[in-house]
Amino acid sequence: MTTESLIGQEVKRVEDQALITGRGRYVDDLRLPGLLHLALVRSPYGHAKINRIDVSAAANAPGVVSVFTGADLAEQLGSLPAGWVLIPEQTGGEPMATPEHPPLAVEKVRYVGDAVAAVVADSPAAASDAVALVDVDYEPLPAVVDAEQATMDGAPEIHEGVANNKSFDWTVAAGDYDAAAAAADVVVSERIVNQRLIPNPMETRGIMADYNGGTEQLTIWTSTQIPHLVRLLFALVTGHPEHKVRVVAPDVGGGFGCKLYLYAEEVIVGMIAKQLERPVKWIESRTENYVATTHGRDHIADAEICGTSDGIVTGLKVHVYANLGGYLSTFAPAIPTILFGLMLGGCYKFENLSCTVAGVFTNTTPVDAYRGAGRPEATYVVERMMERYAHEIGRDVLGVRRRNFIRPFRRGHDMPIGVTYDSGNYQGALAAALDKFDYQAFRQEQRDARREGKLLGVGFSTYIEICGMAPSAVAGALGAGAGLWESSTVRVHPTGTVTVFTGTSPHGQGHETSLAQVTASRLGIPMENIEIVHGDTERHQFGTGTFGSRSLAVGGEALMMSLDKVIEKAKEIAAHEMGVDSKQVSFENGTFYVEDIQEREIPWGDVALGAYHAKNLPDGLEPGLEAVSFFDPQNFTWPFGTHIAVIEIDEMTGETKLNRYVAIDDVGNVINPMIVDGMVHGGIAQGVGQALQECAVYSDDGQLLTGSMMDYAVPTAEDLPSFETGRTVTPTTVNTLGAKGAGETGTIAASPAVVNAAVDALKHLGVTHLNMPLSAEKMWRTIEDAKEARRARRSAAARGGN
């Protein structure tokens, strides 16, 4: 195989060999001499005042080295930062509330799981035994867990001085929604709840820290998606100088967004290791993970759509109560606002949009990004309301979509909301999906099935999303506390092998493979000669990290830039060697040559060696062959597609089964189709999981009732059919790879498709909307209620007729 052809090839993932043979190195695999183990005392109350903490029994327990309370460490630990502060122009002129977030609570606890004390011992068992001995005198306070209720007068005050528990009221608008609604034939409204989810990465979080008092170097190994940002934020919060902190993300077993922040434990473990001058490790148990690691979604949206009676949508209005949990997590303010509001135009032409979002504190685990992060919530509202509207006017859901689609475009489409889509062909994706799914035949099958008492439904999601996070200036202007560019270093070694240092931080996505494919194709050398290095602030240049399906679209482009620079320099060296001008030199398949002069040919390896041997370099050229690049794109990328779900409902029990799932995604150019398929499959599983079975439930006083995998239903293979996937290809113009990003499409598209299918199955019973998850009981009750209502209507009609 020539290396040129590696782009678009299903190369097997090079990282898997180590991972599936038990040679991966996760934080918990790391050991240091003299290692101590840390366990946290966490609040069992949703909301309580801390009157007193007595650590004496714990401190005297066998194996215990030290016990720290929030008061002991208040100075060193500081307050966790809000990494994204919404701008007053979008929050009604009021600055958003960013209350203090002490890593160890001092005066109050604000959610079950809030850490109040840390026990350090010589074994994990001794540390957790001693946790039970820390005596905390709590004074329980009234709690509130529902975002809407938290804003009402008389609700408990969670942060002092934060009126109605609102961090912000964020607004974005286009056109004039009220005028559009006034002029519309039809206005349909619906309350749409997007329930709270628990991210569930395979590996829980884990942290190990080691401090050398001699050099003042602090090393923190942490299961994170953003090692450089963790280092930066750690330095800002603790005052420990940034250049004296090294953060390493070793193998990371999944994140889905929940490892995208500076967490309290990173600060606690780091600063305690520094204080004790001994290595300290904390590994999160699954039970802790459920309450101490961020959750996702949790929106209550009141949506309204308006349009003509013949199917032209003219406007959409959405008000959201976004649950933020007990404190602001690092990127929490951006998720329900920027990543939600700017997407509400979907792939449709309507020009009037109004979106307001109340960000609300509650006595629950903090909420932040979870796969899709704001975009699934937006897509769910848009795609649900499109079908809701189509039903209302009695038109076909596809016909209505087609009428409202933006026409295909290759180079930018300005949306009324102020964003510019890069490229799109929404009709094309829908057509490709309908090639796999015979819509007319299904409608016949559905009618036949209904006659046999079987409930079948089909649902669509012609989604769009935002990827490739992205232009730093745009993000900065909207409140981002950090740039969103990406970096790379390409280091060519004297033997011609190459190490690529990427600022992205993969944790399952397969960058070691995809980025090596890009490098191999560009340099014409075998993949085995390329090493991809990431996740270590000491080994490579600052990088932003992996989230928002940005790694290839942004990080891949940064890699292309460094490869270009290296090739340019190598050409100069080769030209000098061949005695020609570097403009005459071509480079292909790992060989430098001069067109038309056969014998003038130098292989890649010779040039690499020459660069370091430096005995025959052009005048003024530095030795070595290495380049660093930082790529800041001019726009986001906007993948899109059509997903189709077919579900069957057992009328007697409400049990819902996903019978078929067709997914056409357009993620632009594809480097490795197998990796993209894997991403799409996993994403769909999570989206279907949300639609059918996942839901984090709190009691009114703030206890997480679904506190374990015995209660919280993560989908498994047996819950899912074999997915029928495919692609259309509309390259982006934002980067030269033409790649848009594929990490989240499945999650974003799936939940509306499935719910639309369920509503379709029950439409004849008068059902217009269902909130997720579509548990058997909820479906059963819906069917029972609908039948009851129908009986009531019939008997009323019969009476009326008499």
Place this chain on the structure above:
Amino acid sequence: MTTGTTDPFAYHAPTSVREASQALSRYRGDAKLLAGGHSLIPMMKLRIASPQAIIDLRNVEGLRGITENDDGSITIGAMTTYHELVTSDVINSKAPAIAQAASQVADTQVRNWGTIGGSLAHADPAGDLPAVAVALGMEINSASARSSRSISCDRFFRGYLETALRANEVLTGVTVPAQAEGSGSAYVKLANKASHYAIVGVAASVTIDGGGICTEARIGITGAGPHAIRSRRAERILVGKELTESVINRAAQRGGADIAGMFNDDVHASAEYREAMTKVYTARAVSAAVACADA
């Protein structure tokens, strides 16, 4: 907040039932027998259970295996795993409801470890095998250091996680009575999506004579109430009749009558839903048992 470790405990690995029972006596109720560990260990890691000692049954002789007796009854050792039940020819041909229930327990890992003895002794209100024990009329065999006895399944399940076993007794196995000619059994369940435990699980066994009349019926229901409960009111409607769809449906309407007022109500399902599903699943279980008898 637990961090995934247990409280300290002593560990014993006796080799006979007698030693195991003596160890239980020595700790005066503060020791736990360990079988597959798939109920006990999670509880210990959550520190809901913190016994002083664990008495591991794995080396105890004579607690494993499936034997078909001369009288047609089947004896199953307490330490027999779900996997062994699922793959046993004897079970699949003579008492298929056991295999059906065992195959629906959780996942492969749990089925490789969990045991029939552990399941019955633990008496989880949503456990699968307790319903089958009731429907097949199993005898539960137990022994202490001094004596042994057998307890009818009708008297074995006493309450939430509560059985008729005494503090020093080891459950040694069960005896499944010989199933008469024309018998069939089945187990169906509405599973909790997360744990796979039964929201409602129904086991039914019926015997149908040459004239197509039901001569015996037993129905065991799990998940719905505080423990596995026999649905006598539904059985009564079946016995003496030809099991047509309408008879089955009529019986099923009484499926939950023996649980009235005791339906579980939790984050997974309301009492009302469980009650409704008890009826639906009773009908499905009886129909499947009839189909099995016909086959």
